[in-house]
Amino acid sequence: xxxxxxxxxxxxxxxxxxxxxxxxxxxxxxxxxxxxxxxxxxxxxxxxxxxxxxxxxxxxxxxxxxxxxxxxxxxxxxxxxxxxxxxxxxxxxxxxxxxxxxxxxxxxxxxxxxxxxxxxxxxxxxxxxxxxxxxxxxxxxxxxxxxxxxxxxxxxxxxxxxxxxxxxxxxxxxxxxxxxxxxxxxxxxxxxxxxxxxxxxxxxxxxxxxxxxxxxxxxxxxxxxxxxxxxxxxxxxxxxxxxxxxxxxxxxxxxxxxxxxxxxxxxxxxxxxxxxxxxxxxxxxxxxxxxxxxxxxxxxxxxxxxxxxxxxxxxxxxxxxxxxxxxxxxxxxxxxxxxxxxxxxxxxxxxxxxxxxxxxxxxxxxxxxxx
Amino acid sequence: xxxxxxxxxxxxxxxxxxxxxxxxxxxxxxxxxxxxxxxxxxxxxxxxxxxxxxxxxxxxxxxxxxxxxxxxxxxxxxxxxxxxxxxxxxxxxxxxxxxxxxxxxxxxxxxxxxxxxxxxxxxxxxxxxxxxxxxxxxxxxxxxxxxxxxxxxxxxxxxxxxxxxxxxxxxxxxxxxxxxxxxxxxxxxxxxxxxxxxxxxxxxxxxxxxxxxxxxxxxxxxxxxxxxxxxxxxxxxxxxxxxxxxxxxxxxxxxxxxxxxxxxxxxxxxxxxxxxxxxxxxxxxxxxxxxxxxxxxxxxxxxxxxxxxxxxxxxxxxxxxxxxxxxxxxxxxxxxxxxxxxxxxxxxxxxxxxxxxxxxxxxxxxxxxxx
Numbered sequence: 001x002x003x004x005x006x007x008x009x010x011x012x013x014x015x016x017x018x019x020x021x022x023x024x025x026x027x028x029x030x031x032x033x034x035x036x037x038x039x040x041x042x043x044x045x046x047x048x049x050x051x052x053x054x055x056x057x058x059x060x061x062x063x064x065x066x067x068x069x070x071x072x073x074x075x076x077x078x079x080x081x082x083x084x085x086x087x088x089x090x091x092x093x094x095x096x097x098x099x100x101x102x103x104x105x106x107x108x109x110x111x112x113x114x115x116x117x118x119x120x121x122x123x124x125x126x127x128x129x130x131x132x133x134x135x136x137x138x139x140x141x142x143x144x145x146x147x148x149x150x151x152x153x154x155x156x157x158x159x160x161x162x163x164x165x166x167x168x169x170x171x172x173x174x175x176x177x178x179x180x181x182x183x184x185x186x187x188x189x190x191x192x193x194x195x196x197x198x199x200x201x202x203x204x205x206x207x208x209x210x211x212x213x214x215x216x217x218x219x220x221x222x223x224x225x226x227x228x229x230x231x232x233x234x235x236x237x238x239x240x241x242x243x244x245x246x247x248x249x250x251x252x253x254x255x256x257x258x259x260x261x262x263x264x265x266x267x268x269x270x271x272x273x274x275x276x277x278x279x280x281x282x283x284x285x286x287x288x289x290x291x292x293x294x295x296x297x298x299x300x301x302x303x304x305x306x307x308x309x310x311x312x313x314x315x316x317x318x319x320x321x322x323x324x325x326x327x328x329x330x331x332x333x334x335x336x337x338x339x340x341x342x343x344x345x346x347x348x349x350x351x352x353x354x355x356x357x358x359x360x361x362x363x364x365x366x367x368x369x370x371x
Numbered sequence: 372x373x374x375x376x377x378x379x380x381x382x383x384x385x386x387x388x389x390x391x392x393x394x395x396x397x398x399x400x401x402x403x404x405x406x407x408x409x410x411x412x413x414x415x416x417x418x419x420x421x422x423x424x425x426x427x428x429x430x431x432x433x434x435x436x437x438x439x440x441x442x443x444x445x446x447x448x449x450x451x452x453x454x455x456x457x458x459x460x461x462x463x464x465x466x467x468x469x470x471x472x473x474x475x476x477x478x479x480x481x482x483x484x485x486x487x488x489x490x491x492x493x494x495x496x497x498x499x500x501x502x503x504x505x506x507x508x509x510x511x512x513x514x515x516x517x518x519x520x521x522x523x524x525x526x527x528x529x530x531x532x533x534x535x536x537x538x539x540x541x542x543x544x545x546x547x548x549x550x551x552x553x554x555x556x557x558x559x560x561x562x563x564x565x566x567x568x569x570x571x572x573x574x575x576x577x578x579x580x581x582x583x584x585x586x587x588x589x590x591x592x593x594x595x596x597x598x599x600x601x602x603x604x605x606x607x608x609x610x611x612x613x614x615x616x617x618x619x620x621x622x623x624x625x626x627x628x629x630x631x632x633x634x635x636x637x638x639x640x641x642x643x644x645x646x647x648x649x650x651x652x653x654x655x656x657x658x659x660x661x662x663x664x665x666x667x668x669x670x671x672x673x674x675x676x677x678x679x680x681x682x683x684x685x686x687x688x689x690x691x692x693x694x695x696x697x698x699x700x701x702x703x704x705x706x707x708x709x710x711x712x713x714x715x716x717x718x719x720x721x722x723x724x725x726x727x728x729x730x731x732x733x734x735x736x737x738x739x740x741x742x
Contacts, residue, residue, distance in 0.1 A: 002682070002684055003683075003684050003701070003703065004684075016394060017394075019390065019414075020390070020391035020394060020395070023387060023388075023390055023391060023414060024391070024698070024699060024700045024701070025687075025699055025701060026699075026701025026702075026703050026713070028414075043390075043394060043399075043400075043415070043416070044414070045414070273695075273696045273698075273718075274695070274696075282691070287687055287688065287691055288687075288688065288692035288695065289691075289695065290691065290695050290696070290697075291696035293696065295666050295667065295718070311373070312374075312397070313374050313375075313397070316396075316659075317658065317659065320653070320658055320659035320660075320661070321659035324644075324645070324659065324660065324661050324662040325644045325645075325662040325664065326661075327395070327644075328395060328396055328397075329395045330374070330396060330397025331397075332374065332397050347644075347666070
């Protein structure tokens with residue numbers, strides 16, 4: 001037995017952040033990139049190809065013991081072609097569909113008796129609807145893209161004209177907060193969750209996470225963990241998955257699933273004994289899972305979004321001097337306004353300090369504030 | 372200003388462990404390797420060359436903003452040639468000499484009034500000596516190589532015959548323990564130390580470190596820090612340095628210096644908010660230094676030494692399942708008996724548990740025990 005090779009389809013920041021644990025564990029990584037300039041391809045062994053072409057992926061997979069995904073864009077037909085060719089792909093197509101198709105996901109949650117928002121597929125015969133409601137494209141949306149708040153039948157028809165069918169419509173829930181929980185599961189069925197995370201959103205984009213959730217009861221944290229474990233088992237997850245939840249009157253209701261390492265789990269790099277990136281490698285290789293214990297009382301993560309400034313190096317001098325405990329993660333992506341170009345994490349026991357320093361650093365990096 | 376490129380001369384495990392913080396900080400790494408099979412060259416951008424040839428290193432340095440070392444083997448004449456060619460090299464030749472030549476180091480410690488063992492250069496006219504004493508080659512020794520316990524004039528002459536001149540001889544100190552402290556210093560003079568570390572040695576090789584040192588007084592920890600800072604300032608260090616110390620009757624006496632990331636600082640990867648590898652990058656780039664605060668009450672590191680087994684992957688299944696909080700660092704070096712092929716670190720608040728689990732894992736990986 002020798003050290004295995006993991007192939008990742010995708011070479012963005014999630015693949016980039018997988019390099020560190022793969023290096024430590026001695027696992028070889030190979031990336032299937034769209035372009036050599038992509039975040040992880042800049043520094044890791046890769047080939048450039050088209051992930052919609054199954055013959056290219058099958059050729060890539062020949063050098064890998066296991067293949068996994070960094071995004072939801074690989075078509076089901078291509079994943080199934082890989083499986084038919086004998087490639088070990090995790091998550092498997094029949095699991096990954098719930099991360100790719102929101103209608104399939106809603107059906108599965110109902111089947112598993114996991115609480116969903118009231119939902120249906122919009123068609124021209126849909127009878128009376130109460131507005132406002134949420135309309136979502138079944139696939140392809142993220143960071144608020146493909147999700148619409150709709151106030152009238154006229155707006156709804158407009159959205160369908162833009163997005164196309166099938167269109168998922170859901171009740172607009174009066175949630176008090178949004179949270180997320182990461183879960184990992186391996187082929188032999190070992191599973192582990194991390195502490196649930198508060199996700200602070202702005203315009204549909206997560207700007208900050210706080211872990212554990214301030215004021216959450218033990219019972220509620222256990223409930224979140226039970227939901228994540230039940231879904232992981234129900235969809236036969238192999239790898240890590242983010243479960244995004246709404247809290248409504250103390251109830252937890254599933255919003256979205258993502259079957260890969262996820263922004264709401266970035267805090268685990270410093271905040272947990274095993275990061276989501278390491279755990280994903282362990283899970284897909286069927287190695288025992290690592291401890292998900294916290295390394296500190298609190299972990300606060302802030303996303304760095306591109307602003308008008310394109311120089312992302314110089315602000316280091318200021319922020320590193322101001323807050324020597326800040327952990328930086330630069331994705332080295334081309335800076336565009338509103339684009340996630342990095343994140344920072346701070347761990348410690350003074351939550352107010354952690355939150356204010358992270359908020360300051362985010363605003364300083366984006367150029368929203370000057371000092 | 373854009374993200375800088377750091378060139379490392381050497382591509383062993385120290386360069387390998389620098390990949391993770393360079394990736395997070397967005398810093399480009401280039402390695403000057405001896406062979407593509409070397410630990411870090413397996414996964415990082417590199418060229419293969421001969422570090423004794425200044426023209427090769429000068430060509431390599433053209434693509435780098437700063438060049439640094441992973442080992443002490445680059446000749447002084449070559450480092451000075453790089454400096455003359457305008458290459459920014461850290462540590463500089465006049466600093467690095469104290470890491471390369473133990474006689475120069477002893478002279479400098481005396482000049483700085485830092486406590487040394489009694490020492491002299493052995494020559495045939497050296498008058499009466501009291502045995503046993505320690506004889507050391509001035510350069511090239513590490514992990515106990517080049518260091519000899521000598522019991523008689525006859526043995527001493529034999530050692531000199533083997534090692535050559537100049538031969539450093541030192542009093543053999545009745546130390547109660549060996550410790551080490553890491554220090555970082557940047558060109559603008561900012562300096563930081565980590566908590567001193569107990570180094571447990573066996574046959575001149577460090578097998579385990581425990582941080583902080585059990586039972587050390589605050590005054591003694593401060594004293595170790597003062598010594599490290601005084602040396603760093605006195606030699607105009609830029610980068611990180613390990614100061615290895617003997618404790619004799621409560622006094623701290625300098626044993627060795629290493630001006631690079633060092634085995635006694637590996638615990639900082641998980642045990643400190645800023646690892647020695649990240650701090651070295653920050654220091655040589657003149658970025659503000661990161662926090663050296665501890666992430667846990669205790670950090671215990673164990674070196675994985677090669678044994679008869681050459682399969683270093685399969686033991687994962689057992690050890691990961693037994694101790695889910697173990698952090699593995701595989702160097703992916705060819706396994707040879709006694710060779711350092713990786714290390715593990717465990718952090719937490721139960722020192723006895725951490726030590727016994729690390730000791731078990733080390734013995735299990737080497738094949739010394741079977742379960």
